[in-house]
Amino acid sequence: MTTVSEKLLTRAEETGTPGRAGPPGSAVPLLSLRGVRIADGSDGREIVHGVSFDLTPGKVVGIVGESGSGKTLTCRAALGILPPHFEVTGGSVEIEGTDISTLSPARWTALRGATISAVFQDPASYLNPSLRIGRQIAEVVRVKKGLGRREARQRVLALLRAVHLQEAELVHDQYPFELSGGMLQRVLVAAAIAADPRILIADEATTALDVTVQAEILDLLADLRDRAGLALVVVSHDLAVVAQLCDEVLVMRQGEVVEQGPTRRVLDHPRHDYTRMLIRGHESYGLEKFLGQPKEES
Amino acid sequence: MTADRPDDDTGTVTGAGARPVLDVTGLEVHYGRRRRRRRALHGVSLTVAPGETVGLIGETGSGKSTLARTVLGLVRPSAGSVVVDGEDVTAHGARQWRDLRRRGVVQYVFQDPLRSLDPDLTVEASLTEPLLVRGATRPEAAARVRAFLPRVRLPEDLLGRLPGELSGGQRQRIAVARALVTEPRLVLLDEPVSALDSANRVQVLEILKELRESGVALVFISHDLGSVAGIADRIAVLYRGELVEVGAARDVVGRPEHPYTRLLVGSAPTLRGTSADRGERAALRALLPA
Amino acid sequence: MLRRVLSLTSGRIAVAILAAVALLAVLGPLLAPQDPLATSDNALAAVSGSHWLGTDYLGRDVLSRLLDGSRVSVLGALEVALTALVVGAVPGILSVYLGRVFEWVTLRLADTLVALPFLLFAVAVIALLGNGLTQAMLVTGVLVSPLFYRVSRAATLTVARSQYVEAALISGASVGRVVRRHVWSKVLPPVSVAFAQTIGTGFVIVSSLTFLGIGVQPPEPTWGGLLASDLGYLSHRPWAPLVPALLIMITVWAGNLLADAIRDVSGEAGRALLKGRGARTGRPGRSEPAPAGGA
Structure with a gap:
């Protein structure tokens, strides 16, 4: 099968044939969490009390929650990068049908980047400030794909164009401090998809960005999903960000999934008080007050 | 540089006749000296009536913080005037500022309470x-x-x-x-809720709404239209140091005029998606000066 | 602050040693079993019941001289540290607030003082002002004061640019109030570290000067002087220099240990450290240490 970036780079113009073929759930899930529980090993406190979802190609799952709700820990568990002391104490995480608890460190290394990848908040802290952008992405390409120097350069340029960075050549030779936050986040997305992963986890990837830039990054993620069938996990504290992109939403609070279901159902018919509170926050203080269906007077 | 809209008709806005608690006219602010001199604000005029809530929206580098700091006397304007509660503070020295501040007329809330x-x-x-x-x-x-x-x-x-x-x-x-x-008569709030999660965000906004009853004017400074649209009577949009649109919140959000405001509204995520699709946003972006 | 320092073992040891030395300085001359200046025929005697540490080349009781000499050493070290503190820290804090001219002048002065070799300068000043330890220590204090200037200035700069100081200024607080209320508590810990360290350095300097015979009239006993005279009679009493040398070393070490302890317990990190020791469960964070939303 063709890979994510090949599809991207060939710029399949037939937009009608995205990788979202078939109803979600029909194929073997790329990523499958079954009742995942995470505890702080040092004092035995359980912090995440059972998270389950399936991610198939082209599907987008959103996790909404406050800081401390366990959403980031859940992502980290799926990536096998839980902080020290923390461990998965129940349930299972499967990537392409393989239980990750059985993976050797070497297999993990092979899997990360090539199958599952991630972008986080604060892009600047994930880049080496003293290396040019191109070199940092090329490193991924050369290690993961075994490309030579010249091929790597070509690929990096193609990747930078794929994340809609104009003047890819210029950016290639720039240092992180010369780029804006939005451009840096694009660079990180480029690095994350450099080794053709099938799953991309975006953990608060747009939180630190201006609204107009956030919209562009969300567009980019939607693009990757549509054109290459990339499966996404979008994590945010903002229900609206998640609502925009996701097929399925998990609402987490204090380590518990208080509500889970198709996005439209959750937004239109929230069942849990917490979800209702989130929606009310938007409707009484957000743009929703003036946009969409007319509310109150006028 | 659009002035206040003529159809500014929402009830709460600018009680005519009441002396504004803040009156900024033709404000120019520059940073740096000689060759490194850069313009931060250009021709900014804005009034805030007693008890009014204004959302001052601008993204990174728009000059919104500079405007706030000028009103607080932390930055000196190079032209224009700032009148706070009837007192022209444009040329105030350190001592006059201290006296004014001690009367507790203007206060400020920072984005990050930890710092x-x-x-x-x-x-x-x-x-x-x-x-x-x-x-x-x-x-x-x-x-x-x-x-x-x-x-x-x-x-x-x-x-x-x-x-x-x-x-x-x-x-x-x-x-x-x-x-x-x-x-105080006027409080400037710099991104007061953007460091908070949803539950706390709603709570702080509700508290501010209640405190408003006492007649204090609030100016919310934020990069995120969505976070203040619901509480502001009027919204002022700053873009590259210029005020491009000022009007009732309902109008600015519902019928934005300036391309930048339209882009801002069209980009903001809502529970029903963004109000402009990417094609529309690209078209708006093309209308903005490079 | 003291209570926090004492909660660390190293802090307790340092304070105990320094307190003992200070006690020696106060009571030493009274405790001395014999007249420290009284010579006898029994020169270079070994340890005995009447002379616990033996006698020196003039037959004077070494223990008595050591105890009597502690006052000079301690007072000298304190004088260096206090002079440096006043001369350095005050302009260091003010340099942030008193405008560009004051800032420029004090910065250049600090640079100049750093460039002067203080031992040499102290000797030169004594030649000018007369042979007295007080003069020598005053000069030395001034010469090490750039340490305090730098430390207090750096700490003040961080605080002066902080948002809570800005908030206070916006409320109409005067600079004096800001310094008292906000700056002082942030500048105190690093200055205390420098002070404790300088007390250690002060002992070394006093001992060096008195070793060279600068600042004291010959019969008067000092730790450095004892060391110097003992070194002259190594063949007779080879272990003799050990006692004054050890005293100097332990005191200096205690000063540095105290400096480390203050540094460890001060500020936000110190609070966390002490809290962590109180409830050592090894919990990395209250709920979720990962870089989740907000921040």
Whole structure:
């Protein structure tokens, strides 16, 4: 099968044939969490009390929650990068049908980047400030794909164009401090998809960005999903960000999934008080007050 | 540079005749000297009526913080005038500013309460400070702080704690209390809720809405239209140091005129998606000066 | 602050040693079993019941001289540290607030003082002002004061640009109030570290000067002087220099240990350290240490 970036780079113009073929759930899930529980090993406190979802190609799952709700820990568990002391104490995480608890460190290394990848908040802290952008992405390409120097350069340029960075050549030779936050986040997305992963986890990837830039990054993620069938996990504290992109939403609070279901159902018919509170926050203080269906007077 | 809209008809806006609590006219601010001189604000005019809530929206580098700092006397304008509660402060020196500040007319709430509260001072010490500065005695200040706490929904037993021992929401409510305990006429709030999670965000906004009843004017400074649209009477949009649109919140959000405002509204995520699709946004972006 | 320092073992040891030395300085001359200046025929005697540490080349009781000499050493070290503190820290804090001219002048002065070799300068000043330890220590204090200037200035700069100081200024607080209320508590820990360290350095300097015979009239006993005279009679009493040398070393070490302890317990990190020791469960964070939303 063709890979994510090949599809991207060939710029399949037939937009009608995205990788979202078939109803979600029909194929073997790329990523499958079954009742995942995470505890702080040092004092035995359980912090995440059972998270389950399936991610198939082209599907987008959103996790909404406050800081401390366990959403980031859940992502980290799926990536096998839980902080020290923390461990998965129940349930299972499967990537392409393989239980990750059985993976050797070497297999993990092979899997990360090539199958599952991630972008986080604060892009600047994930880049080496003293290396040019191109070199940092090329490193991924050369290690993961075994490309030579010249091929790597070509690929990096193609990747930078794929994340809609104009003047890819210029950016290639720039240092992180010369780029804006939005451009840096694009660079990180480029690095994350450099080794053709099938799953991309975006953990608060747009939180630190201006609204107009956030919209562009969300567009980019939607693009990757549509054109290459990339499966996404979008994590945010903002229900609206998640609502925009996701097929399925998990609402987490204090380590518990208080509500889970198709996005439209959750937004239109929230069942849990917490979800209702989130929606009310938007409707009484957000743009929703003036946009969409007319509310109150006028 | 669009002036106030003629169809500015929402009830709460600018009580005509009432002396504005803030009147900024033709403000120019420059940073740096000689060759490195850069313009931060250009021809900014804005009035805020007593008791009014204004959302000042601008993204990174738009000059919104500069505008706030100029109004607070932390930055000196190179042209134009700033009138605070009837007093022209444009040419005020350090002493005049201090006198004005001691009267507690203008206050400020920072974005990050963890950094804006002294980590070594108890909550009580931080809250009484603005009162003590104005010459209140210690018992007076303590009594007023205690009387004010319920209005930000904080229990009294927090007073002995240090900021590091509190939650983010509690800290921001303390920062709000510190600004409002002096009963100012105008409070500028710099991204007051963007560091908070949804539950605390709603709570802080509700608290501010209640505090508004006392007649204080609030200026919310934010990069995110969505976070203040629901509480602001009027919205002013700053783009590259210029005020491109000012109007009633309903109009600015519902019928934005300037391309940048349209882009801003069209980009904001809502529960129903963004109001402009990417094609429309690209078209708007093309309309903006490079 | 003291209570926090004492909660660390190293802090307790340092304070105990320094307190003992200070006690020696106060009571030493009274405790001395014999007249420290009284010579006898019994020169270079070994340890005995009447002379616990033996006698020196003039037959004077070494223990008595050591105890009597502690006052000079301690007072000298304190004088260096206090002079440096006043001369350095005050302009260091003020340099942030008193405008560009004051800032420029004090910065250049600090640079100049750093460039002067203080031992040499102290000797030169004594030649000018007369042979007295007080003069020598005053000069030395001034010469090490750039340490305090730098430390207090750096700490003040960080605080002066902080948001809580800005918030206080916006409320109309005067600079004096800001310094008292906000700056002082942040500048105190690093200055205390420098002070404790300088006390250690002060002992070394006093001992060096008195070793060279600068600042004291010959019969008067000092730790450095004892060391110097003992070194002259190594063949007779090879272990003799050990006692004054050890005293100097332990005191200096205690000063540095105290400096480390103050540094460890001060500020936000110190609070965390002490809290962590109180409830050593090894919990990395209250709920979720990962870089989740907000921040």
